[in-house]
Amino acid sequence: MADRNQWMELIEANPGHSQWYIDRFRAMEAEGQDLAGEARLIDAMVPRRARILDAGCGPGRVGGFLSRLGHQVVGVDLDPKLIAAAREDHPEPLWLHGDLSELDLGSLGLPSGFDAIVSAGNVMAFLAPSTRRPVLTRLAGHLLPHGRLVVGFGAGRGYEFDEFFTDVEASGLCVDLRLSTWDLRPLRSDSDFLVAVLSPASGADPG
Numbered sequence: 001m002a003d004r005n006q007w008m009e010l011i012e013a014n015p016g017h018s019q020w021y022i023d024r025f026r027a028m029e030a031e032g033q034d035l036a037g038e039a040r041l042i043d044a045m046v047p048r049r050a051r052i053l054d055a056g057c058g059p060g061r062v063g064g065f066l067s068r069l070g071h072q073v074v075g076v077d078l079d080p081k082l083i084a085a086a087r088e089d090h091p092e093p094l095w096l097h098g099d100l101s102e103l104d105l106g107s108l109g110l111p112s113g114f115d116a117i118v119s120a121g122n123v124m125a126f127l128a129p130s131t132r133r134p135v136l137t138r139l140a141g142h143l144l145p146h147g148r149l150v151v152g153f154g155a156g157r158g159y160e161f162d163e164f165f166t167d168v169e170a171s172g173l174c175v176d177l178r179l180s181t182w183d184l185r186p187l188r189s190d191s192d193f194l195v196a197v198l199s200p201a202s203g204a205d206p207g
Contacts, residue, residue: 006158007079007126018081022059026089029061037182038120038152039065041195045148046071050115055100055139056123060086060093063118067092074110076100101131103138113144120150120182124164125157132159136171140200149173149198152182161187161194173198 010017029035039062042052050071054063057075059082067073073093077083078100086095096108100123106112117139127135139149153159168175176199180191187194 003128003130005078005126005128005131011079018079022082022085025059025061035061036065038062038118038150039069041182041184042066042116042118042150043069043071045150045197046115051111051113051144053105053114053117053139053142054093055103055117055119055135056121056126057086057095058082058121060090060095062120063093063095064090066118074105074114076103100127100135100138103135103142105142112142113147114142115144115147117143117147117149120152122153122157124151125153125159129159132164133167133171136167136173140172140198143200145200147200148176150195151198152193152195155192155194164194164196168196168198172201174201 025035043066046052048070052063052066052071052073054066054073054075057063057077060075063073063075064086067090075086075093075095076098077086078098080097083095083097119139124132143149155161165175175196177197178187179185179195179197180187180193182195
Protein backbone atom coordinates (compact mmCIF):
# COMPACT_ATOMS: atom_id res chain seq x y z
CA MET A 1 0.00 0.00 0.00
CA ALA A 2 1.33 3.45 -0.90
CA ASP A 3 2.20 5.48 2.15
CA ARG A 4 -0.19 8.32 1.40
CA ASN A 5 -3.32 9.72 2.94
CA GLN A 6 -6.14 7.90 1.18
CA TRP A 7 -8.58 10.81 1.43
CA MET A 8 -6.15 13.07 -0.43
CA GLU A 9 -5.70 10.33 -3.05
CA LEU A 10 -9.47 10.29 -3.58
CA ILE A 11 -9.45 14.05 -4.13
CA GLU A 12 -6.59 13.83 -6.60
CA ALA A 13 -8.46 11.16 -8.55
CA ASN A 14 -11.77 13.06 -8.34
CA PRO A 15 -11.54 16.78 -7.48
CA GLY A 16 -15.27 16.84 -6.84
CA HIS A 17 -15.14 14.18 -4.14
CA SER A 18 -15.14 16.59 -1.19
CA GLN A 19 -18.19 18.45 -2.46
CA TRP A 20 -19.96 15.15 -3.12
CA TYR A 21 -19.28 14.15 0.50
CA ILE A 22 -20.53 17.48 1.83
CA ASP A 23 -23.69 17.34 -0.30
CA ARG A 24 -24.34 13.74 0.68
CA PHE A 25 -24.55 14.49 4.40
CA ARG A 26 -26.44 17.73 3.89
CA ALA A 27 -29.05 15.74 1.95
CA MET A 28 -29.23 13.05 4.62
CA GLU A 29 -29.77 15.71 7.30
CA ALA A 30 -32.47 17.38 5.21
CA GLU A 31 -34.22 14.01 4.92
CA GLY A 32 -34.26 13.74 8.71
CA GLN A 33 -31.86 10.81 8.94
CA ASP A 34 -30.22 10.17 12.30
CA LEU A 35 -26.63 11.39 11.97
CA ALA A 36 -25.89 11.92 15.66
CA GLY A 37 -25.10 8.42 16.92
CA GLU A 38 -21.40 9.09 17.40
CA ALA A 39 -22.07 12.40 19.13
CA ARG A 40 -24.59 10.87 21.54
CA LEU A 41 -22.00 8.34 22.70
CA ILE A 42 -19.42 11.07 23.30
CA ASP A 43 -21.97 13.26 25.10
CA ALA A 44 -22.74 10.40 27.49
CA MET A 45 -19.05 10.09 28.41
CA VAL A 46 -18.28 13.68 29.39
CA PRO A 47 -19.43 16.36 31.85
CA ARG A 48 -21.47 19.35 30.76
CA ARG A 49 -19.56 21.99 28.80
CA ALA A 50 -16.74 19.54 28.21
CA ARG A 51 -13.83 20.35 25.93
CA ILE A 52 -14.02 18.03 22.93
CA LEU A 53 -11.69 17.65 19.96
CA ASP A 54 -13.22 16.36 16.72
CA ALA A 55 -10.15 14.82 15.04
CA GLY A 56 -10.77 14.51 11.32
CA CYS A 57 -13.95 16.52 11.68
CA GLY A 58 -14.99 16.58 8.03
CA PRO A 59 -17.90 19.01 7.45
CA GLY A 60 -18.64 19.17 11.16
CA ARG A 61 -21.46 16.68 11.57
CA VAL A 62 -20.30 15.24 14.93
CA GLY A 63 -18.68 18.33 16.40
CA GLY A 64 -21.58 20.53 15.38
CA PHE A 65 -24.08 18.35 17.24
CA LEU A 66 -21.87 18.28 20.33
CA SER A 67 -21.55 22.06 20.22
CA ARG A 68 -25.31 22.45 20.13
CA LEU A 69 -25.44 20.35 23.30
CA GLY A 70 -23.29 22.98 24.99
CA HIS A 71 -19.81 21.49 24.69
CA GLN A 72 -16.71 23.47 23.72
CA VAL A 73 -15.64 21.93 20.42
CA VAL A 74 -12.50 22.24 18.32
CA GLY A 75 -12.42 20.43 14.98
CA VAL A 76 -9.38 19.68 12.80
CA ASP A 77 -9.32 18.29 9.27
CA LEU A 78 -6.81 18.00 6.43
CA ASP A 79 -9.34 18.91 3.73
CA PRO A 80 -9.89 22.69 3.46
CA LYS A 81 -13.22 22.23 1.61
CA LEU A 82 -14.60 20.18 4.48
CA ILE A 83 -13.45 22.79 6.98
CA ALA A 84 -15.14 25.53 4.95
CA ALA A 85 -18.39 23.52 4.98
CA ALA A 86 -18.11 22.96 8.73
CA ARG A 87 -17.71 26.70 9.30
CA GLU A 88 -20.71 27.43 7.10
CA ASP A 89 -23.04 24.80 8.54
CA HIS A 90 -21.91 24.85 12.18
CA PRO A 91 -20.44 28.28 13.05
CA GLU A 92 -20.19 27.82 16.82
CA PRO A 93 -17.17 25.49 17.14
CA LEU A 94 -13.60 26.38 16.21
CA TRP A 95 -12.73 24.60 12.96
CA LEU A 96 -9.05 24.35 11.97
CA HIS A 97 -7.39 23.19 8.78
CA GLY A 98 -4.47 20.96 9.79
CA ASP A 99 -2.70 17.61 9.68
CA LEU A 100 -3.42 15.36 12.66
CA SER A 101 0.11 13.92 12.44
CA GLU A 102 1.45 17.40 13.23
CA LEU A 103 -1.25 18.39 15.74
CA ASP A 104 -0.02 20.84 18.36
CA LEU A 105 -2.85 23.08 19.52
CA GLY A 106 -0.71 24.50 22.31
CA SER A 107 1.54 26.13 19.71
CA LEU A 108 -1.52 28.00 18.45
CA GLY A 109 -2.20 29.40 21.90
CA LEU A 110 -5.10 27.04 22.48
CA PRO A 111 -5.59 24.89 25.59
CA SER A 112 -4.43 21.41 24.63
CA GLY A 113 -6.22 19.30 27.24
CA PHE A 114 -9.53 17.74 26.20
CA ASP A 115 -12.11 15.74 28.13
CA ALA A 116 -12.74 13.70 24.99
CA ILE A 117 -11.44 13.31 21.48
CA VAL A 118 -13.59 11.68 18.82
CA SER A 119 -12.30 10.35 15.50
CA ALA A 120 -15.25 9.03 13.53
CA GLY A 121 -15.91 8.54 9.83
CA ASN A 122 -13.09 6.07 9.15
CA VAL A 123 -10.47 8.79 9.73
CA MET A 124 -7.87 6.35 11.09
CA ALA A 125 -8.20 4.13 8.03
CA PHE A 126 -7.67 7.07 5.66
CA LEU A 127 -4.34 8.01 7.28
CA ALA A 128 -1.07 7.19 5.55
CA PRO A 129 0.23 4.08 7.34
CA SER A 130 3.39 5.82 8.52
CA THR A 131 1.32 8.48 10.32
CA ARG A 132 -1.00 6.17 12.27
CA ARG A 133 1.13 5.91 15.39
CA PRO A 134 2.17 9.59 15.29
CA VAL A 135 -1.48 10.60 15.07
CA LEU A 136 -2.47 8.37 18.00
CA THR A 137 0.49 9.69 20.01
CA ARG A 138 -0.44 13.30 19.33
CA LEU A 139 -4.08 12.68 20.18
CA ALA A 140 -3.03 10.98 23.42
CA GLY A 141 -0.96 14.07 24.24
CA HIS A 142 -4.01 16.28 23.87
CA LEU A 143 -6.11 14.36 26.41
CA LEU A 144 -6.60 15.38 30.02
CA PRO A 145 -5.64 12.61 32.50
CA HIS A 146 -9.30 11.60 32.80
CA GLY A 147 -9.98 12.09 29.09
CA ARG A 148 -10.84 9.44 26.54
CA LEU A 149 -10.23 9.02 22.83
CA VAL A 150 -12.96 7.28 20.84
CA VAL A 151 -12.04 5.95 17.40
CA GLY A 152 -14.36 4.33 14.87
CA PHE A 153 -13.52 2.74 11.52
CA GLY A 154 -14.53 -0.18 9.35
CA ALA A 155 -12.84 -3.43 8.44
CA GLY A 156 -11.46 -4.04 4.95
CA ARG A 157 -9.84 -0.62 4.68
CA GLY A 158 -6.20 -1.67 4.94
CA TYR A 159 -5.91 -1.23 8.70
CA GLU A 160 -6.52 -4.44 10.59
CA PHE A 161 -8.07 -4.09 14.02
CA ASP A 162 -5.24 -6.07 15.68
CA GLU A 163 -2.70 -3.76 14.06
CA PHE A 164 -4.62 -0.77 15.36
CA PHE A 165 -4.54 -2.11 18.92
CA THR A 166 -0.79 -2.67 18.63
CA ASP A 167 -0.41 0.96 17.56
CA VAL A 168 -2.63 2.05 20.45
CA GLU A 169 -0.35 0.38 22.99
CA ALA A 170 2.74 1.89 21.37
CA SER A 171 1.19 5.36 21.47
CA GLY A 172 0.75 5.71 25.23
CA LEU A 173 -2.89 4.66 25.29
CA CYS A 174 -4.81 1.79 26.83
CA VAL A 175 -8.07 0.18 25.73
CA ASP A 176 -11.09 0.75 27.97
CA LEU A 177 -13.76 -0.73 25.73
CA ARG A 178 -14.04 -2.54 22.38
CA LEU A 179 -17.34 -2.13 20.56
CA SER A 180 -18.67 -2.91 17.09
CA THR A 181 -21.11 0.00 16.83
CA TRP A 182 -21.64 3.49 18.22
CA ASP A 183 -24.72 2.20 20.08
CA LEU A 184 -22.60 -0.01 22.37
CA ARG A 185 -22.85 -3.45 20.78
CA PRO A 186 -19.79 -5.54 21.76
CA LEU A 187 -16.97 -6.30 19.34
CA ARG A 188 -17.02 -9.88 18.02
CA SER A 189 -14.57 -11.85 15.93
CA ASP A 190 -16.75 -11.31 12.84
CA SER A 191 -17.52 -7.61 13.44
CA ASP A 192 -16.99 -5.42 10.39
CA PHE A 193 -16.68 -2.17 12.36
CA LEU A 194 -14.70 -1.11 15.42
CA VAL A 195 -15.42 1.55 17.99
CA ALA A 196 -12.56 1.72 20.49
CA VAL A 197 -12.67 3.73 23.72
CA LEU A 198 -9.13 4.59 24.78
CA SER A 199 -7.54 6.46 27.67
CA PRO A 200 -4.06 7.74 28.52
CA ALA A 201 -1.84 5.01 29.94
CA SER A 202 0.34 7.43 31.91
CA GLY A 203 -2.23 9.91 33.13
CA ALA A 204 0.15 12.74 32.34
CA ASP A 205 -1.50 16.17 32.08
CA PRO A 206 -0.70 17.91 28.76
CA GLY A 207 -1.20 21.31 30.40
